[in-house]
Structure formats: C-alpha cells, structure tokens
Amino acid sequence: MPPIGIASTPEPPYYAAIFTSQRTDGDRGYEHTAQKMFALAASQPGFLGAESVRSLDGLGITVSYWESEQAIANWKANAEHQLVQQTGKKIWYTDYVIRIAKVERVYGKDNSKFQASSVKLQ
C-alpha cells in the first residue's frame, strides 16, 4: 500500500531518502509494483515512514524515512528491490535522483509537537 498523507516520524536525528523521478508514459506494470515495493519497504528493519506524491505530468517525489544510513543501504541492496530498480531504470523513469539526507530538525503546523527538536541558529 502506498503511503497516505504526512508521515509520523520520531524525534530527529534520522535519515531521509528523497527520490525525485519523472515517469515515462503509460503504466507498464508500474502501479502494481510500486504498491508491492511500498509494502516491502515498510517491512524492512529501520523503516520509519514514507510520503509519496506524483502529479499528472509524471513528476514524483517519494521521501522515505529510516533510522540510519545503514538501513537505507540495506533496503537499496534488497534483492527484490534491486530487480525493481533495474526495471525502473529501463522502463518506468526517464530520469531520477536519490538524495540521502540526515534529518536534523522538524517543525510543523502544531509547533508544540516539535519543540524538543528545534534548535537555535545564530
């Protein structure tokens, strides 16, 4: 099942994999596989949550959140995921970039939820 809405994540620090992609035209098995991959990712050790949006013009951003860089590396190396990555490269995406980032601070609409993670900058 794809992630729905805004992910509930613990206090930082944790890691984010920001996957920005441009889809080719047509489904070609994409939706079915994407749903399988969301479920598989969610079952991996260190998975914290994910958010995913795609617009009608085919640009998509999926951010998955993980306890550690190692958890992301393990997911990248997962055998079933590796096969899907190859299909993505060949068939589903005209282009994509994955950025691995350490989440350091979080704030939101209800700031009281996030006070513990805020820090002062100069």
Next chain:
Amino acid sequence: MPPIGIASTPEPPYYAAIFTSQRTDGDRGYEHTAQKMFALAASQPGFLGAESVRSLDGLGITVSYWESEQAIANWKANAEHQLVQQTGKKIWYTDYVIRIAKVERVYGKDNSKFQASSVKLQ
C-alpha cells in the same frame, strides 16, 4: 514560477527543506502566492534549487535545496515569507511538516554524474 522537474544541485553536502503539506479545498489565493514565493525563494542567498509536486488529493511535497542551514533560517525569517507562512497556517493547509536535512550522498539514473558523491557503507 514553480520549480519544474528534477533540480540540478551541486555536489553534497548541502541542505534540504522537505515541506510536506495537505491543502484545504479551494484555491483561496494559494496558486498566485505559491508562484510568488517560489520566485522569492529562488532569489535568496544560498538557494540551490527546488522540486515540487502536488497530487489531486491535495497532498504536496516541496523540497528546496540550500547551501547551509543558515540560508534556510534566513528564508524562514524573511518578512514577506513570514506573512505567507501565517496565511498558510490559517487558510491553505490542514497540516504540514517541515524537515531540515543535510544531504550527504546523491545518486541517479546516470550514476556517472554522481560518482564523486558516493561513499561506501559497511
């Protein structure tokens, strides 16, 4: 002008502001203001690029990239942006979360573009 497609960013490290939001129904001045804010953000010191997607159900992810945490803090504190943030909180968003993260590694479809930024994990 809103960002279009996948952002071209320099070699990491740099910072990302991941803004995930759920829109209320109706435009209520949102699109006009969003376009102004994209242009204003792009003119700020330390701005590196941005990616933005919203789906038909109103969930959106905008990731803006910055040279430093301080550049993000300066943009957050920008007077015109502050007013818009208040309107966003009151009118445009039922909920949102902003995560500030340090981008450490990047890879993409054409891995040769990103080799300099890859590191080995155990």
